[in-house]
Amino acid sequence: MTTPPATPDQPQAPTEPAEPQKPKGGLGKKILGVVVAIAIALAVKFGWGAINGDIPTHAEVGDCITVSGKENDPKVDTKKCTDKVPDLYKVTKVVEGTFDVEKCNGSDALAQEWDYEKFVLCLEPVTS
Structure with missing residues (x-):
């Protein structure tokens, strides 16, 4: 038995399932995310002064x-x-x-x- 040809009103049957796409830059994005998280954590710990160079001074004897x-x-x-x-x-x-x-x-x-x-x-x- 043969299958009749598809007409414009009828969709064709899928031929093969598409392969899932691999995520692009997965490792690079993770590393970048970790670096950004560390930078944010340092900014929070040391405050804005650490970022803009206005770090307070803890002087010692003799200074x-x-x-x-x-x-x-x-x-x-x-x-x-x-x-x-x-x-x-x-x-x-x-x-x-x-x-x-x-x-x-x-x-x-x-x-x-x-x-x-x-x-x-x-x-x-x-x-x-």
Whole structure:
């Protein structure tokens, strides 16, 4: 028995099932996704300052710093102790775990918070 030819009103029978297409760039997309996720996690952990270069400074004993900005939001920048800049201070002591500036026994002091750590920098002015 023969099959009559298809007419324009009748659809033809499918010949073979189409092969499923392989996903393109599967491994590359996964790697890119992981890299993007890591970048987002770092941005969240370190805040926008890590991205735009405005990372706060956690000075140590012996460092020289300048302090600028508002009293309730000071910006500390580490400098070389030989720099000829106004208001240059040398860190003489770092008191961890407090904002109590009285721990500096009357010397200049600056309470700071950095990455959820609180501490006080005891300072002495650097004279030329």
